[in-house]
Amino acid sequence: MGTNQESRMGYYDSRYKRVVLCCDYIRSRDDLEDTLVHELTHAFDSLRKGKFKSICHLVACGEIRASALGQCADITPEKKKNQCIWNDAVRSTEIHCGLERAEKTVREVFDNCVHDATPFQ
Numbered sequence: 001m002g003t004n005q006e007s008r009m010g011y012y013d014s015r016y017k018r019v020v021l022c023c024d025y026i027r028s029r030d031d032l033e034d035t036l037v038h039e040l041t042h043a044f045d046s047l048r049k050g051k052f053k054s055i056c057h058l059v060a061c062g063e064i065r066a067s068a069l070g071q072c073a074d075i076t077p078e079k080k081k082n083q084c085i086w087n088d089a090v091r092s093t094e095i096h097c098g099l100e101r102a103e104k105t106v107r108e109v110f111d112n113c114v115h116d117a118t119p120f121q
């Protein structure tokens with residue numbers, strides 16, 4: 001699924017099935033771990049079968065999961081964490097679907113996808 005080049009710190013390259021980390025932008029161990037978990041979640045999801053209404057739903061769900069498990073995972077309280085996930089998911093989905101559609105789609109799949117921590121739980 002085409003989620004390449006979504007973040008300055010890394011991306012999952014579905015064509016060659018590899019996670020690419022952009023060392024120039026990674027400043028700390030936390031950056032590295034968050035980016036790696038985020039992109040590995042995309043790698044995992046690319047091999048999963050799922051039923052989605054559209055490619056935007058698929059992308060939005062993947063971004064919600066990758067942000068929830070990756071860069072937003074340690075944020076508290078829950079409300080702030082969900083805001084982090086929401087913002088990052090909309091920003092990444094927007095690249096593929098446009099802003100209006102991204103916001104609508106993230107809203108539709110948020111509750112289901114944010115609680116799906118596979119394969120970490």
Ligand SMILES: [Zn+2]
Pocket residue numbers: 003006038042062063066092
């Ligand atoms: Zn992503």
